[in-house]
Structures are given as C-alpha cells and as structure tokens.
Amino acid sequence: MRTRLAVAAAAITALVAGCTTSGGGDEPAQEAEGPASLTFWNTGSDEHAAALQVVADIYKQSHPDVTIKVQALSWDDGHAKVLTAATSRTGPDIISGGMSWGIEFGELGGMIDLNAQDIGSIKSQTRPEVLKAITSPSGAVYGVSFDNAFYLLFYRPDLLQKAGLSGPPKTWEELTAAITKLKAAGVKTPLVENWNTFEWLPWFNWLKQAGGSLYADDCSKATIDSDPAVLATATWAKQFREHGVPKAATDSAAGLANGEVAMAIDGSWVANAIDTTHPQLKGKWQVAALPTGPAGPGTFVGGRIVGVMAYTKYPKAATEFIKWLYTDEAIQLLQKEVYNKSGELWLSPRADQIDTLTTTDNVKQTLKTTMETVSGPPNCKGWEVSQAEVTKKLQSVVNDNVDPKQALGEAATIMNNNLK
C-alpha cells in the first residue's frame, strides 16, 4: 500500500514538475526558406474577412511566393484566441485586433516589434496621435494601425428642424439645449450614445473636449482627477441623469429610422451602414463632428492594429504584406470590398484616402474635420488593468451620485498604483 502511495505521489510530483509551458521563446523570428503561406486572423465580421481575402489574393498576383489565408475572428472571443495562439505558439502569422492588442501581446512576447522590419513608411503615414497610442512605452511598435474609427454625431435634420433647431449642436451648451427642445417636440429619446455605452470610451470624448487627459504626457502619473476631468465627468453624467440618454447600447440606425432618436453619438463605421440597414432613411440623415467643449473639439480614436506573431516563420513576408496594406491600391480595394460586402465604411489610417470612400460629401468632410481632433487610448503601463476600475468609478457618479472629484481621485489612485 505504502509502495503504491509512494509511486502515485512520485508520479504526481513528476507530472506537476513537468507542467512547463510550451511558450516562452524570446528568440528572434527567423525567415524560413521557400514560398510563404500566411494565416491572417482578422478580428471582425465574416464580410470583412472576405473583403480582406480579395485584397490578399490580389497581393498574390504581384507576390506569387506569398499565399495569405484570411480567417474571421469574432470580437467576442478574439482576444482569448490570440492569447491561446501566443501561448501555444501555433496559429496565425498575422493578426488584426483592438488598438491596444499590439502593446498587450507584444509586451508578453507574443508579437514582434515591427521597428526591426523597417516600417518607417508606415509610421510617416500614421497620425501622430494614433502612432502614440500604438507605440509601447519602450518605443516598440508591435502592431500598426490597420483602420480607424472615431465618434461622430449622426442626426435627423428634419426632426431637429421640427424642434426649431437650425442645425446640429456645435457646443456642449447647444447640445443640452437641443435635447430639451427635441424632448419638448415629442422625440422620445433625443440623444443616444453608442460604442461602449456608459463606459470610459465615450466619456473620453468629453474629457478631451474639456481639455483633460488620463495621464501626464510622460506617463509619470495619472491626471484623471484634474479640474477639466471633473467638469467633463459632471457633464457626461448629467446626460444620463437629467437628459434621458440610455445607459445601455441601442440600435441608433433603427432609432433614427423610426424617429424615436434624433441624434446619435456613434462610431464612424455606422455612416454607410445606416443606408444599408434602413434604405428608407437614405438622404434623411446627416453627420457632424461632436460638439466642442471649453477646450475645443476632441474625439477618441480607436480601430484595429495589424501585427505579426512572434512565432511566425515568415516575419519579413508578413510585414511586407502589412506595408502593402498602406498603399493606395490596397486601401482603395479594401474600401470598395468592405463597402460591397457589408455596406460599411472602412476608414484607413491615411487621411488622404478619405476622398476615395463610397459615401456622401457630408460624411467625407466630417471625417476629415474630425480626424484632425482625434486622441488615442493611453499607452501608459497599467492602463489595461486600470480601465475596468476607472469605468466603475465613472459609473458610480451616475448611479450612486458620487462626487466626480472624489470618484476621479479614487480612479487616479488606482491608476498610479498600476503605473508602478
């Protein structure tokens, strides 16, 4: 009996001792010989993956040695799947995903620093605000901007006119006045706010418009408890507490179509989707830049990064394809294919390509104007861990009537602790 126990204990000890991970390679990726067969996990819809596949097939015509297979990865579990791939060191060669994914997976050792692959041309074509957001504190760029998205104000001019408004609100004060007038005119929900409703992302717009920031420029400390941030938070909270803005996400296009919603702050990709999903609304909606605050205009810029996994056998071939995605040819192809397949707007990081989008002049002009005022998520250490806590503090201002100064002070403490 004792012998059996001893054998069992030894076996378990050996098993546990042998529980080492297959990951952990810090060695630089070496280019394999011969034709490259690349797998691209594209986070987004099947239609986006299909559009990208068309573009990848065209790339093959000029690069016969490179075959790229694009697979769609859903936003719901994409993050976990990329982590699994990085851990097991098997899976895609190229991935696209959330703007922070590059730094997240790169710092773990899961993606390569593209600086080593001469991406100067890409960096020069990327807006400085976006480049800052995707560059790690150490200067590494693990993923370059693949596409951009930012907040815009969609509205129904006819409903605004009926409420006695001559145009979309241009300032915070005008926004408040417009909500009051629209409510009085019988519009059920004058304003909705989508794209991470009731979380830190849309609040960030207010923060920038008030002149605030999350961290100091050098990431030395959190600045979320500054006076502009307090003003932004109080104003942001007021829209939920006093102006009936829903705290849950809504289908803004449907709301605009049935007239229950007059204005919607939503992602730029919605621009063309409105016409696709609600053809009866064609020509009846307009878009404008977000209202400005005391410090001027400002909007959060998000979107996807595209980068190369650390274990790929073809880092050079993968990076060359990513560089090609910044060419006029690739961008215009993607714009066309995404529009044809999903009816959505695909916005390249290159502002000079806005004119080639299949959309109205109003949308193009608004995109250009807004692109000048964007700010990306912070690249400071600990932000990924802090954002859930910051969101909770912001929500407590609305739900529990917590003083904004106190809530932001607590958020700053958490952020500073995570900076260490």
Next chain:
Amino acid sequence: MASTTTSPPAGVQVSHPVRRAKRAPALRRMRLRRALPGYLMLLPFAALFAGFLVWPLLNSLYFAFTNYNGVKPPTLVGFDNFQRLWFEDERFRTALVNSFAYVAATVTLTTVLALALAVAFHGTSWRDRIMRTLFFLPAVTSTIAVALIWRWIFTVEDFGLANTVIGWVGVEPVQWLATPSLTIPILVVMAVWGGCGYGMVIFVAGLNAIPEEHYESARLDGANAWQQFWYITLPQLKPVTTYVVITSLISAFQVFEAVYIVFRGVSSVGGVQDSGLMLVPYLYDMGFTKFQLGYASAIAWSLFIVIFVVSMIQLRVTRALREL
C-alpha cells in the same frame, strides 16, 4: 549446518502457502487475461480523461503558485497569488459576495420550484407529460442562445419584452441591464427558469420511487394531502433533494455564460459597476483579458475550495437533519 527449513508437523495441511505461491503467477496471468479486454476498452476514455482533465488540473495547480502570463515561462511565487486574492483583492471579494448571493437565491428557488413542479406534474397523463417536457426544454437548449434571448428581453429598446410588458400597466421603461441593483435578480430569474426543469425531472423520479403503500396507510389514518406531503413525501425525498441541491449549488457557483453574454461590457466582464461579477467570469477576466493566468488558476482552485467546503457543510447538515 542446521537447516532453516522446518518440516510441517504431522497432520497439518502441507504446503498451502507454497502451493499458493506457485500458483500466483498463473493466477495473475489468468486474471490479467480476463481483465485485459476491460482495460483496453477503458483506455480511450482513460487517455482522454488524463489528457483533458487530469493534466490541465495539475497544470492549473502548478500555475496557481506561479506568475504566468501565458507566453513567458512561469516563475514560482509561492502563496503570493492566494494571499493577494484572499486578503487584498477587492474585486475578488465583490465576486465572492455576488456569487454567494446568487447561489443562495438560485439554489433555494430552483429547488422549491422544481419540487413544486414535480409534485404538480409527476403523473403519467398526457397533460403531465407535456408540462414536464415544456419545463424541461430550457435544460436542453443552448445556454448561449438562451442568454441571448434574455438579453433581448431586457433590452432598453422597443423590442425589449420586459419593458413592453411593464409598459402595458403604465410603468416607465427600465434600463434593466444598466441598473446594478437589478443584475443579480435578473441572473437569478434566468437560472431558475433554466434550471428548475432539470430539478423537476430528478424529483419526479424520486416521487415515483416512494411506495404507494405509505400514502395508503396515511390516508387510512386520516392524513390530509398536506400532511402526506410533509410527513411522507419530503422525508422520502431527502436523498434526491440533497442531490438536487448539491448539483444546483455547484452549477450556480460556476455560472459564466449568463454573466458574460448578458452583462459583459468592454472594460469589465461583470457588467455595470461589477454588479454581476461572479467567480468564474472574474477568473476568465484575469486569465484571458488581463493575461494573469497564474492568478486566474489561484481563483480556480479557490473556487474549488469554496464549492467543496459549502458542499461538505450542506451534506453534514442534511445528515444531521436525517438523524433528528
């Protein structure tokens, strides 16, 4: 030199152990031959069991004592993860409190409702069969699909059934999924609706195993329906009740899909102000969103300890009640 071997005394059955020793290898071979097909048939399951359960479990136990981000090799940190978890982590405390509140409400309501349904529909008539099927349907429906439907029911938009129904009686629309005080009640409603059918089937099996003679005797003694239920049905169902409670308790502690699909936000898996944060969603958040796989493993093993302790307490209480 004297021989160390001794002759057996006369009259004693000779060489029993010796013969047995000689026969032992043959016996072993025979037993092995007899058992071999059984072992071979078990092998595929054993291999899968070892590969997909034992091995990950041991891995997770090891990771619980390490700092591991999933990509770089893990480094041993002793009990640091458990110390941080149990003594410093506010979110874990929130998850623990939410989980206990959810489990208490879900297990109680599921068990009571399942028993009530079983008593009401345990017969063999078509009505009972149809009702049992209807109530059992959620148990065989995809949890993901069910969670999505609940999400639609509680949506703030016009197609939200909950707001439509309360609108019929003039109540203003409620932002169900963005109101922290409603999160646990909504999750409980979802779990009870989805779980009582399964409990009902188990109770029906238990009810049908109670000898009819007990009830006949009770009726002859003048017992009314309530007395029959209280003094015969309930005591006879104690083992079944224990089973239903323990299995409901374990599955309630492990709730994930409902929280993840109905309440998850981009910043947090636990909904507005972490109002729906439970142990498994928190584990997922730390492991797959924050890349703290060592810490997530410590949460997993803490969850195991919590379930084990609560189940043991429940079993002891049941045993004590049975002996009363």
